[in-house]
Amino acid sequence: MAIAVRQPSILPANDRKQPIRSSSGLVEAGLADAAALPMLERVAASFAVSVTDQMAGLIDPTDPHDPVARQFVPTGDELVTTPGELDDPIGDGPYSPVKGIVHRYHDRVLLKAVNVCPVYCRFCFRREMVGPGSETLDGAELDAAIAYIAAHDEVWEVILTGGDPLILSPRRLADIVTRLDAIPHVGIVRFHTRVPVVDPDRVTPELVAALKGRRVTSWLMLHANHWRELNDTARAAIARLVDAGIPLLSQTVLLKGVNDDVETLTRTFRALVQARVKPHYLHQGDLAKGTGHFRTTIQRGRALMKALRGDVSGLCQPTYVLDIPGGHGKVPLTADYLAPDGDGGWTVTDPRGGRHAYSEEVE
Ligand code: SF4
Structure with a gap:
């Protein structure tokens, strides 16, 4: 299969091709049939709908099962909604005290400064909230969101998400980081983004500098689902971030027909680790409307994680998690390896299914 690979580069903004944002554009680009x-x-x-030039360039239009196309090119399956699917599957709404803030966990908040993305993932968990027209917080709304953080001294970590925060200009990002930096109880600013893989030319030295505060520590959580996304250009963008001293974690969504097999997950997590990104979460697909064709069963997800545990380096092991619908938080789904033996000790199951007695021997 021929995959387009471009050399690492940072194109000036004016030289970048615009994403494909229309149905006719998908047909003209050969990514969908006119019919x-x-x-x-x-x-x-x-x-x-939006497919960046970077992602379009990775798609093999002759492959009906192309894992990149499946993530970004719409299909009729999205018109099917199951009874349990929700507008707000992870329950942001009930935990939003002011516009742009989600305060679900005690020591951290989400700051949703922007509700647009360079790409629109067909399985997006916030697909009812993101897209053109949702746009960014205006000046007064951003002031109110930052005032909320300043007034809550339990907030140690601020997670910029959205939408994709790295779609903002370096000037606007630097402004937000500087304002958070000035709040003494904020220790961490975390950016959730797909930009380094889907639009890597945005990761300019100016943008990298804008992510770093003078006092707070910045972390970046990269969303990547398939090793094919991590081509030379994406790895060069990631390297610019890591070389600047920004630690990177990754989150991957378990997606049927994209990465729901041991070989693809292994290759994806190894590619991330080799790019100096630690796989952090593997998400069970959320109950977003029109995404049932992407979800695997939890039983399947647990079996995949069990297979990885046996044979793949610990560096490549994310935690398999479910965001409980209704906003009740994230919990691990990984299989149990430990059970009480009924006699004060434990029975431990090894990665290959062998069972072993274990005594804690605590004095
Ligand atoms: S980048 Fe994130 S927020 Fe944007 S469409 Fe994809 S999953 Fe949704």
């Missing part, structure tokens, strides 16, 4: 136009229009009426 599919009516269906594409129906999907696009409900859920935003």
Whole structure:
């Protein structure tokens, strides 16, 4: 299979190709059949569409199962909603005291400064909230969100998410980071983003500098789902961040037909580690509307994690998690390896299924 690979580069903003944002654009680019136009229009009426040049360049249009196309090119399956699917599957709404803030956990808040993304993932958990028209917090709304953080001294970590915060200009990012830096109880600013893989030319030296405060520590959580996303250009963007001293973690969504097999997950997590990104979360697909065709069973996810545990380096082991619908938080789903033996000790199961007695021997 021929995959387009471009040399690492940082293109000036004016030289970057605009993303494909229309159904007709998908057809013109050879990413969808003309016969599919009516269906594409129906999907696009409900859920935003955008495919960056970087992602379009990775798609093999002759492969009907291309894992990159499956993530970004709409299909008619999105028009099917199951009874349990929700507008707000992880329950942001009930935990939003002011616009742009989600305060679900005691010591951290989400700051959703922007609700647009360079790409729109077909499985997005916030697909009812992101897209053109949602745009950014205005000046007064951002002031109110930052005032909320300043007034809550239990908030140690601020997670910029959205939307994709790295779509903001370096000037606006630097302004937000500087304002958070001035709040003494904020110790960590974390950015959740797909930009280094889906639009790596945005990761300019100016943008990297804007992410770093004078006092706070900045972390970056990269969303990547398949090793094919990590080509030379993406790895060069990641290197610019890591070389600047910003630690990177990753989150991956378990997606049927994209990465729900041991070989793909292994190769993806190894590619991340080799790029100096520690795999942190593997997410069970959220109950977002029109995404049932992407979800695997939890039983399947646990079996995949068990297979990885046996044969793949510990560096490549994320935690498999579920965001409980309704906003009740994130919990690990990984299989138990430990059970009481009924006699004060434990039975431990090894990665290959062998069972072993274990006594804690505590004095
Ligand atoms: S980048 Fe994140 S917020 Fe944006 S569409 Fe993809 S999953 Fe949703």
